[in-house]
Amino acid sequence: MKKSAGLLVLLLGCSMVNAQVPSSSAASKDAEQIKTTVLVVYYSATGNTEKMAQAVAAGAQKVSTVNVLVKTPDKVTEDDLKNADAILLGSPTYYGNMSAQMKAFIDDWFLKYQTSLVNKVGGAFSTGADEFGGKEHVLYSFVIAMMNAGMIIVGPLEGSFGTVGVAALDPVNEAALKKASALGERAANIARQLKNGKK
Secondary structure, eight states, X not given: OHHHHHHHHHXXXXXXXXXXXXXXXXXXXXXXXXXXXXXXXEOOSSSHHHHHHHHHHHHHTTSTTXXXXXXXXXXXXXXXXXXXXXXXXXXXXXXXXXOHHHHHHHHHHHHTSOXXXXXXXXXXXXXESSTTSSHHHHHHHHHHHHHHTTOEEOOOEETTEEOSOEEEESSOOHHHHHHHHHXXXXXXXXXXXXXXXXX
């Protein structure tokens, strides 16, 4: 009888240990479920907008469980758009407008990919050689397109205030890169919260 009682206690103890320690496969499954994807799409002729795109990506990568893709518009696939939880768009400023490559990419959301972007997080950044050359118009053009697609727009925070996006002069300086990083980090954070309900 004593041996049986001892065996029962031992079995119960093992059961409690097993219940408290999740298996590695279960832990990895949980990690996979909370993965958030940020897609950064940009066109760059001289490399300035590419620097901004990389800074945006670096900011997004500061957020845990976030996967970041950085692509030019010609490399984006239908699956990239479908799987993205946040999409951040960047372009140089040409005659006060975004580049033709980025405009064609936006048109392809519906004409080519026919992909719903509703409730995905969106953000914008631009570059230009002149302080008053239309960089802000590029940002607003991106924002209007994303709002028409049903996206949720975010910008970086400066103190207690948010901005519509990030604009940088040519050549791109450290202050602009810092704001670009802040944009990527905020977009990734909000996308993760919306997807997982976690802060």
